[in-house]
Amino acid sequence: MSTSTPITAAGAHPGGAHPFADTPAEPPRDCPRCPRLAAFREEWRAKEPAWHNAPVPSLLPPDGPDGVRLLVVGLAPGLRGANRTGRPFTGDYAGDLLYATLTRYGFANGRFAARPDDGLALIGAAITNSVRCVPPENKPVGAEINACRPFLTETIDRLPNLRAIVTLGKIAHDSTIRTLGGRVAAHPFRHAGATDLAGLRIFSSYHCSRYNTNTGRLTTEMFEAVFAEAAAFLR
Numbered sequence: 333m334s335t336s337t338p339i340t341a342a343g344a345h346p347g348g349a350h351p352f353a354d355t356p357a358e359p360p361r362d363c364p365r366c367p368r369l370a371a372f373r374e375e376w377r378a379k380e381p382a383w384h385n386a387p388v389p390s391l392l393p394p395d396g397p398d399g400v401r402l403l404v405v406g407l408a409p410g411l412r413g414a415n416r417t418g419r420p421f422t423g424d425y426a427g428d429l430l431y432a433t434l435t436r437y438g439f440a441n442g443r444f445a446a447r448p449d450d451g452l453a454l455i456g457a458a459i460t461n462s463v464r465c466v467p468p469e470n471k472p473v474g475a476e477i478n479a480c481r482p483f484l485t486e487t488i489d490r491l492p493n494l495r496a497i498v499t500l501g502k503i504a505h506d507s508t509i510r511t512l513g514g515r516v517a518a519h520p521f522r523h524a525g526a527t528d529l530a531g532l533r534i535f536s537s538y539h540c541s542r543y544n545t546n547t548g549r550l551t552t553e554m555f556e557a558v559f560a561e562a563a564a565f566l567r
């Protein structure tokens with residue numbers, strides 16, 4: 333595990349000089365910051381008007397931000413997953429593995445049925461994405477990741493009892509490190525890696541996408557091991 337001297341959230345924004353003071357934790361439905369993604373959103377609003385087709389808000393536990401000790405940071409909504417249903421990791425394969433794993437390690441309960449109204453509830457955990465709008469072919473460009481980072485920053489800042497983050501994939505990992513004021517070179521992505529930054533422990537995993545599991549890059553056991561570590565850390 334690589335470590336660095338922990339700094340506080342205040343250390344990431346010294347003296348309260350918050351660089352995104354006017355940014356809410358949730359983007360507006362018609363957020364204009366990424367022209368390519370806004371155009372893609374509009375295209376799908378026309379094709380599928382019943383879908384969510386908007387920035388996907390973070391999913392919190394029923395007791396709200398104060399109850400969150402673990403934050404899961406994904407890449408971006410899937411076109412027919414969260415972009416369709418409006419709940420992170422809901423409606424495509426990645427959610428099947430993520431919610432089953434969260435439930436197994438005590439971070440969720442209820443029956444996951446891939447619908448926002450399935451009754452599943454997070455326990456002490458929240459889920460967000462580093463890019464809130466669906467990107468074509470699941471590939472956001474650097475400018476879009478940077479444009480959406482203020483929302484990730486605000487999401488983290490509104491969790492006063494946060495102790496750990498699980499990042500899913502290199503893009504989510506790198507954006508989280510930058511959000512916390514760290515240098516990616518000092519905290520490189522590595523599956524099953526862990527690093528300390530801004531008073532938080534960051535655990536990293538390959539993304540739980542169907543592609544990664546179909547190719548064997550990520551197995552259920554590998555994924556569960558990351559959450560087992562996070563659960564042990566929070567105990």
Ligand code: SF4
Nearest residue numbers: 359363365366465480
């Ligand atoms: S990805 Fe983020 S910054 Fe870009 S348009 Fe969507 S909500 Fe706005």
